[in-house]
Amino acid sequence: MSLLVIAEHDNASLKGATLNAVTAAAKIGGEIHVLVAGSGCSAVAEQAAKIAGVAKVRVADAAHYADQTAENLAALIVANAAGYSHILAPATSNGKNTLPRVAALLDVAQISEIISVVDADTFVRPIYAGNALATVKSADATKVITVRTTGFDAAANSGGNGTVEALAAGPDLGQSKLLGRELTKSARPELGAAKIIVSGGRGMGSGENYHKVLEPLADKLGAAMGASRAAVDAGFVPNDYQVGQTGKIVAPQLYIAIGISGAIQHLAGMKDSKVIVAINKDPDAPIFQVADYGLVADLFAAVPELVAAL
Amino acid sequence: MKILVPVKRVIDYNVKVRVKADGTGVDLANVKMSMNPFDEIAVEEAMRLKEAGKATEVIAVSCGVTACQETLRTAMAIGADRSILVETDVELQPLAVAKLLAAVAKKEAPQLIILGKQAIDDDANQTGQMLAALLGWSQATFASKVVIGEGKATVTREVDGGLETIEISLPAIVTTDLRLNEPRYATLPNIMKAKKKPLEVVKPADLGVDVAPRLATVTVTEPPKRSAGIKVADIAQLVDKLKNEAKVIA
Numbered sequence: 001m002s003l004l005v006i007a008e009h010d011n012a013s014l015k016g017a018t019l020n021a022v023t024a025a026a027k028i029g030g031e032i033h034v035l036v037a038g039s040g041c042s043a044v045a046e047q048a049a050k051i052a053g054v055a056k057v058r059v060a061d062a063a064h065y066a067d068q069t070a071e072n073l074a075a076l077i078v079a080n081a082a083g084y085s086h087i088l089a090p091a092t093s094n095g096k097n098t099l100p101r102v103a104a105l106l107d108v109a110q111i112s113e114i115i116s117v118v119d120a121d122t123f124v125r126p127i128y129a130g131n132a133l134a135t136v137k138s139a140d141a142t143k144v145i146t147v148r149t150t151g152f153d154a155a156a157n158s159g160g161n162g163t164v165e166a167l168a169a170g171p172d173l174g175q176s177k178l179l180g181r182e183l184t185k186s187a188r189p190e191l192g193a194a195k196i197i198v199s200g201g202r203g204m205g206s207g208e209n210y211h212k213v214l215e216p217l218a219d220k221l222g223a224a225m226g227a228s229r230a231a232v233d234a235g236f237v238p239n240d241y242q243v244g245q246t247g248k249i250v251a252p253q254l255y256i257a258i259g260i261s262g263a264i265q266h267l268a269g270m271k272d273s274k275v276i277v278a279i280n281k282d283p284d285a286p287i288f289q290v291a292d293y294g295l296v297a298d299l300f301a302a303v304p305e306l307v308a309a310l
Numbered sequence: 311m312k313i314l315v316p317v318k319r320v321i322d323y324n325v326k327v328r329v330k331a332d333g334t335g336v337d338l339a340n341v342k343m344s345m346n347p348f349d350e351i352a353v354e355e356a357m358r359l360k361e362a363g364k365a366t367e368v369i370a371v372s373c374g375v376t377a378c379q380e381t382l383r384t385a386m387a388i389g390a391d392r393s394i395l396v397e398t399d400v401e402l403q404p405l406a407v408a409k410l411l412a413a414v415a416k417k418e419a420p421q422l423i424i425l426g427k428q429a430i431d432d433d434a435n436q437t438g439q440m441l442a443a444l445l446g447w448s449q450a451t452f453a454s455k456v457v458i459g460e461g462k463a464t465v466t467r468e469v470d471g472g473l474e475t476i477e478i479s480l481p482a483i484v485t486t487d488l489r490l491n492e493p494r495y496a497t498l499p500n501i502m503k504a505k506k507k508p509l510e511v512v513k514p515a516d517l518g519v520d521v522a523p524r525l526a527t528v529t530v531t532e533p534p535k536r537s538a539g540i541k542v543a544d545i546a547q548l549v550d551k552l553k554n555e556a557k558v559i560a
Contacts, residue, residue: 128327129433135530175479176478233488271536
């Protein structure tokens with residue numbers, strides 16, 4: 001039995017989310033291959049070959065894979081799907097964009113955002129914003145799966161000795177063209193990979209306050225910065241800060257929720273964090289029901305005090 | 311240009327979900343049901359395109375039980391011109407819904423299909439992409455801005471780390487993200503008007519689609535409960551706990 005993991009990368013380096021998907025593949029069991037589709041992506045292929053447990057890296061290098069457009073990528077995956085019992089990708093925006101297309105072309109179901117593997121056909125995935133866990137069994141010949149990265153540890157990115165082979169590129173379908181990207185530039189760690197996250201909600205009052213109050217704390221802790229949907233909707237910060245059912249799912253060592261009431265959809269994105277701290281002036285805020293340490297206080301006084309105490 | 315807007319009837323987003331004691335699913339008895347919030351955004355976007363003169367007709371379509379007619383009436387109260395219900399009592403999974411929608415799309419020949427990026431019940435985030443694949447169309451998922459041009463559309467997408475703008479050829483599928491627009495409320499006169507708009511009912515067999523589920527649900531359970539911890543008195547105690555008890559900061 002062989003499994004194919006779709007690598008997440010930016011043509012220059014392999015993204016950490018791939019390592020979690022490899023661990024999920026290893027739990028299912030079988031020979032693990034990694035597909036790297038990109039343009040000028042040989043460095044990515046070399047990194048993928050070093051992942052512990054990876055037997056083979058297959059590289060499709062062509063200009064029309066540079067931007068990871070779903071139409072071209074899905075066609076390539078389907079053309080090379082023969083012989084694989086499972087096709088997995090991390091549940092990143094690329095993975096979520098492309099894999100359902102692969103599943104439909106193969107006429108199989110997709111199993112979205114698995115958080116654990118029961119056996120080769122059976123998986124656990126959250127539904128209803130994580131308020132229930134469904135164990136589902138697939139009867140399809142090929143299992144197409146996206147992997148919630150917080151559900152699996154990262155595989156070691158060294159020690160592996162996979163072979164690298166070139167794969168013939170498919171045609172450019174020409175249905176989609178990237179015009180530009182506006183990525184948030186930040187020296188801070190990525191939300192998905194951070195060990196500590198400082199997150200602000202509607203209680204911050206404004207975008208200006210959000211930055212003025214939370215940045216010193218994030219700087220001190222070397223933390224990533226997140227936000228609740230309420231803070232995003234209020235325009236305090238861009239949407240890629242959003243933690244929750246409709247934003248990013250995170251599970252850092254320490255999650256500090258500041259001025260966040262704790263709506264169900266926010267809890268869905270952070271309740272698997274190891275330690276949760278909540279600072280909120282409302283003693284009845286639902287966030288306190290999941291927090292390991294709660295402090296009822298005015299955040300504008302408490303956060304600077306916390307920065308000073310660290 | 312015709313726009314097709316698939317809408318799903320789901321448990322209302324304000325309802326606290328309860329897992330059934332026998333582990334077969336969640337309790338939907340006497341629970342308020344509403345249109346999936348992302349699909350509401352899709353209907354609103356279609357209406358804005360129609361009001362801007364980019365679209366001539368907006369058709370809402372839903373797949374599921376008879377009660378989905380209510381969801382379609384809501385879509386028509388927001389402004390959809392007519393609607394189609396693909397009626398079945400079978401549990402529909404995303405692949406089956408995509409096949410039903412593909413069959414409807416082949417009949418109606420829309421230039422654009424706008425739907426929510428995910429439904430808040432199964433959180434699958436699949437149907438739009440699957441539909442695009444089955445029709446061989448281009449796709450723009452997680453849209454926060456849609457501009458229709460001549461035979462093409464420019465769509466800004468919410469992606470990890472920021473935004474990405476792509477140009478896709480029409481016909482195409484667009485799936486909506488939260489910030490695309492703020493849906494309007496249906497007014498009472500429009501709710502009354504919606505009752506008279508045409509609603510066609512078809513069966514999966516009429517469309518020649520096999521809707522049998524591919525995934526069997528073995529069990530549905532409650533997630534492990536996270537219990538409330540303690541309230542600390544002040545910052546000094548908080549720092550002490552984080553350093554010495556939880557050991558998450560140095």
